[in-house]
Amino acid sequence: MSQPSQPSQPPQPVPVTEANVAQFLQGVDAFVCDCDGVLWTPQGPIENAMAALRALRACGKKVYFVSNNSTLSILDKLKAEGFPVEEDEIAVPATVIARHLQQAGFTKKAFVFGVEFFKNVLRRSGIHVVPEERTAALVDENISRCVEQIDLDPEVGAVVLDVDVNIRYIDLCSAASILKSRPQCLFLVGATDTLFPLPSEKIAMAPGPFLKLLEDITGRRAEVFGKPSPAMVTDFLQATHRFDLSRTVFVGDALKQDMGMANACGMQKLLVFTGVTRPRDLDSCPAELLPDFVMDSIAAFARLLEAHPGGPQGPQGPQRKD
Amino acid sequence: MSQPSQPSQPPQPVPVTEANVAQFLQGVDAFVCDCDGVLWTPQGPIENAMAALRALRACGKKVYFVSNNSTLSILDKLKAEGFPVEEDEIAVPATVIARHLQQAGFTKKAFVFGVEFFKNVLRRSGIHVVPEERTAALVDENISRCVEQIDLDPEVGAVVLDVDVNIRYIDLCSAASILKSRPQCLFLVGATDTLFPLPSEKIAMAPGPFLKLLEDITGRRAEVFGKPSPAMVTDFLQATHRFDLSRTVFVGDALKQDMGMANACGMQKLLVFTGVTRPRDLDSCPAELLPDFVMDSIAAFARLLEAHPGGPQGPQGPQRKD
Numbered sequence: 001m002s003q004p005s006q007p008s009q010p011p012q013p014v015p016v017t018e019a020n021v022a023q024f025l026q027g028v029d030a031f032v033c034d035c036d037g038v039l040w041t042p043q044g045p046i047e048n049a050m051a052a053l054r055a056l057r058a059c060g061k062k063v064y065f066v067s068n069n070s071t072l073s074i075l076d077k078l079k080a081e082g083f084p085v086e087e088d089e090i091a092v093p094a095t096v097i098a099r100h101l102q103q104a105g106f107t108k109k110a111f112v113f114g115v116e117f118f119k120n121v122l123r124r125s126g127i128h129v130v131p132e133e134r135t136a137a138l139v140d141e142n143i144s145r146c147v148e149q150i151d152l153d154p155e156v157g158a159v160v161l162d163v164d165v166n167i168r169y170i171d172l173c174s175a176a177s178i179l180k181s182r183p184q185c186l187f188l189v190g191a192t193d194t195l196f197p198l199p200s201e202k203i204a205m206a207p208g209p210f211l212k213l214l215e216d217i218t219g220r221r222a223e224v225f226g227k228p229s230p231a232m233v234t235d236f237l238q239a240t241h242r243f244d245l246s247r248t249v250f251v252g253d254a255l256k257q258d259m260g261m262a263n264a265c266g267m268q269k270l271l272v273f274t275g276v277t278r279p280r281d282l283d284s285c286p287a288e289l290l291p292d293f294v295m296d297s298i299a300a301f302a303r304l305l306e307a308h309p310g311g312p313q314g315p316q317g318p319q320r321k322d
Numbered sequence: 323m324s325q326p327s328q329p330s331q332p333p334q335p336v337p338v339t340e341a342n343v344a345q346f347l348q349g350v351d352a353f354v355c356d357c358d359g360v361l362w363t364p365q366g367p368i369e370n371a372m373a374a375l376r377a378l379r380a381c382g383k384k385v386y387f388v389s390n391n392s393t394l395s396i397l398d399k400l401k402a403e404g405f406p407v408e409e410d411e412i413a414v415p416a417t418v419i420a421r422h423l424q425q426a427g428f429t430k431k432a433f434v435f436g437v438e439f440f441k442n443v444l445r446r447s448g449i450h451v452v453p454e455e456r457t458a459a460l461v462d463e464n465i466s467r468c469v470e471q472i473d474l475d476p477e478v479g480a481v482v483l484d485v486d487v488n489i490r491y492i493d494l495c496s497a498a499s500i501l502k503s504r505p506q507c508l509f510l511v512g513a514t515d516t517l518f519p520l521p522s523e524k525i526a527m528a529p530g531p532f533l534k535l536l537e538d539i540t541g542r543r544a545e546v547f548g549k550p551s552p553a554m555v556t557d558f559l560q561a562t563h564r565f566d567l568s569r570t571v572f573v574g575d576a577l578k579q580d581m582g583m584a585n586a587c588g589m590q591k592l593l594v595f596t597g598v599t600r601p602r603d604l605d606s607c608p609a610e611l612l613p614d615f616v617m618d619s620i621a622a623f624a625r626l627l628e629a630h631p632g633g634p635q636g637p638q639g640p641q642r643k644d
Contacts, residue, residue, distance in 0.1 A: 115463040181523040201503040
């Protein structure tokens with residue numbers, strides 16, 4: 001009797017090691033690095049991550065950055081940690097949404113759920129952000145008077161949602177009212193993560209749950225600019241730098257957001273274990289989100305490329321120790 | 323050839339008219355009336371609704387009240403409009419949840435999303451409500467410092483959700499953290515309506531969307547005390563008054579919440595068209611939510627019972643005009 005055919009196994013992720021790093025780098029022109037969980041964590045910088053970036057750059061690789069985190073300046077953070085980059089080598093939802101609105105000739109007001117840093121990125125691009133000022137006033141508990149505070153500002157032409165730790169009931173009602181009653185109003189979202197990864201049992205919501213709430217009650221679907229959408233790479237980094245995506249490695253710590261974005265862009269996938277994913281998580285990972293390569297930490301490049309100074313395309317060419 | 327069997331039609335709702343009101347009332351000991359959309363609307367009282375209640379009471383019928391609205395005193399409103407009732411003849415989620423916690427010997431703190439009126443009902447029942455005071459203070463936009471404000475108060479033993487027009491991000495995070503990390507913590511919800519019915523294009527959220535958000539991110543399921551749950555009738559009104567549910571008519575204006583609650587309690591269903599439902603809505607109504615009886619307004623009882631003073635069980639017995 002013939003054996004029943006076995007379901008084909010997806011190719012297993014390849015650890016990048018001293019033995020294969022030269023071959024690995026030969027197929028790569030550029031790296032696109034996620035930041036949180038790859039270069040640093042809430043506890044601080046990941047040791048030797050910057051040394052690894054410098055080593056990659058030293059052997060001729062381009063290094064770009066993407067992050068769903070529009071709450072701080074990644075430019076300043078990289079500079080402070082000793083890896084200076086240009087502004088257009090970093091993509092976060094705030095800058096990509098600002099560019100998107102500019103290119104669309106958007107001149108109306110944007111109703112924004114976001115932290116001040118996010119809103120200032122939009123403001124610097126000439127976008128009129130409302131509510132003008134963050135208010136801490138309580139809303140009248142009488143429903144009729146509360147409803148009067150729901151603001152259907154006719155000049156609002158976009159609702160933009162990103163991380164906002166001061167989301168209020170009344171603003172959600174205003175945004176929902178505008179989205180539902182004005183089908184031509186844009187609905188844009190940056191990060192779609194559900195929760196911030198926290199070491200404690202505390203739950204801190206990212207924009208995901210509020211996106212779902214607004215989509216459910218309005219019947220609208222937002223256009224996504226954060227990972228796993230390819231927009232930060234294809235609409236922003238690629239528009240300026242035009243690197244070959246098939247010869248680009250995306251370095252990330254999250255399966256759905258990072259490996260998913262790499263898939264959406266056609267990049268090679270390198271997963272590191274310094275963030276939200278543990279090696280055992282790969283056992284239950286959908287085949288399409290499995291990385292091509294794995295490393296404990298991006299920092300390993302510092303050590304691996306020390307053994308291969310200049311890397312395979314560097315001045316000394318590839319060297320093997322063995 | 324025999325005809326293919328037709329799908330059986332559900333029985334169609336019977337309009338209560340002068341011709342059948344006497345027969346209708348013979349099968350009824352008590353009425354349970356919804357309030358918003360039946361006795362009054364946001365625009366004011368429904369004309370002759372109180373006269374109708376007085377006429378029903380005059381012909382020996384008991385009249386009780388239920389409402390998902392715990393934001394105001396229905397007792398005071400009925401008194402002011404000339405239909406005095408006892409406190410235990412009115413059920414709203416606030417009073418039913420307070421009774422539920424008392425009967426469970428609950429002595430911990432309750433983390434409550436609700437308006438002051440709702441919270442005061444709980445406080446008067448001896449329940450320690452947190453947050454102690456409503457604050458609108460802004461939360462630090464630095465995520466790490468924001469997370470410090472997520473409050474895992476170990477004394478909280480229940481999260482209670484009802485209408486709250488001042489819901490804040492940070493309180494949702496605290497409640498979610500408590501619910502997720504403390505499986506024994508009670509999770510109780512009053513009204514589960516999605517939106518307040520408004521005459522304008524404004525969208526004002528009721529607790530429903532926030533219930534869904536908390537359930538989604540915690541994996542918990544709340545115990546529901548508002549309509550269409552039977553709790554307000556079976557756990558509260560019935561506990562004191564013990565009327566025969568099969569001889570009780572529920573008067574409501576909403577298909578899902580009101581007819582659904584009547585089904586859950588085994589009451590007869592009377593739908594009025596002074597609230598959120600229009601006659602044409604019955605065409606697309608699931609069979610199980612179809613009312614037994616319909617009237618344009620509860621006010622019609624005032625006119626119908628004027629023609630039958632005392633009603634069928636009143637001093638003069640049933641009278642037919644024809």
